[in-house]
Amino acid sequence: MGFSLTSPAPEKGDPTAKNRVWGFFGETQQSHRENRPQPKQPRQGNRLTTTKIALGRTYWPSRDPLGERGGLNLYAFVSNSPIMHLDVLGQEIKPCSDFDKTQVVGESTYGRTKEQNNKEIETNGCGSAGSRWVPDSFLGEVDFTPACNEHDRCYSTCGADKDDCDEALKNDMVKECEKIFPGWYNFDKRFSCKVLAHTSEIALELAGGGAFEEAQDAHCFWECCKAGK
Numbered sequence: 224m225g226f227s228l229t230s231p232a233p234e235k236g237d238p239t240a241k242n243r244v245w246g247f248f249g250e251t252q253q254s255h256r257e258n259r260p261q262p263k264q265p266r267q268g269n270r271l272t273t274t275k276i277a278l279g280r281t282y283w284p285s286r287d288p289l290g291e292r293g294g295l296n297l298y299a300f301v302s303n304s305p306i307m308h309l310d311v312l313g314q315e316i317k318p319c320s321d322f323d324k325t326q327v328v329g330e331s332t333y334g335r336t337k338e339q340n341n342k343e344i345e346t347n348g349c350g351s352a353g354s355r356w357v358p359d360s361f362l363g364e365v366d367f368t369p370a371c372n373e374h375d376r377c378y379s380t381c382g383a384d385k386d387d388c389d390e391a392l393k394n395d396m397v398k399e400c401e402k403i404f405p406g407w408y409n410f411d412k413r414f415s416c417k418v419l420a421h422t423s424e425i426a427l428e429l430a431g432g433g434a435f436e437e438a439q440d441a442h443c444f445w446e447c448c449k450a451g452k
Contacts, residue, residue, distance in 0.1 A: 337382035356426035
């Protein structure tokens with residue numbers, strides 16, 4: 224609305240007086256289009272890019288088809304790690320050939336990354352799957368449980384090297400042997416104990432592959448990937 228400084232003062236009974244403001248005449252005119260109130264636009268729903276921020280987490284509007292295997296956060300995107308990843312348009316999908324291992328869940332294909340998920344690591348001494356070749360003790364005097372627990376944690380660390388984990392177990396077992404059987408007078412027991420440690424490493428090299436893969440599958444993020452060329 225524009226105002227004219229040259230308009231006469233309103234007179235009593237003037238029908239246009241209501242259009243005069245503080246003595247100025249209000250001339251009705253159309254403003255620019257940009258200044259007009261705009262009607263509400265319908266929201267463009269996009270399932271791939273729609274997110275909701277709550278408690279510092281970013282979620283997809285639908286549940287992750289990978290389910291519990293994807294971690295505790297069943298409705299998160301970008302591998303349950305919105306802080307470390309950013310995919311604003313929802314278009315960054317890597318080819319499955321970029322991953323060492325893939326799996327199909329429903330109609331989607333996922334690749335195993337080398338990033339740790341939020342699943343709690345469980346240890347159960349020397350009785351974990353695939354490590355039954357490692358004894359719990361030597362002659363009931365040397366306890367290998369702490370070494371086996373550390374081995375479980377190593378297997379469950381995403382991106383870990385299996386050979387390094389097995390070698391670390393052997394070294395920990397050897398340390399226990401040396402701690403329990405010190406001195407020259409315990410040479411025979413210490414030697415036999417060390418032989419057991421080396422034998423356990425060899426056994427895991429031959430038969431521990433399945434346990435290592437299961438642990439990696441459970442504790443690594445799985446990222447949606449594009450199958451085919």
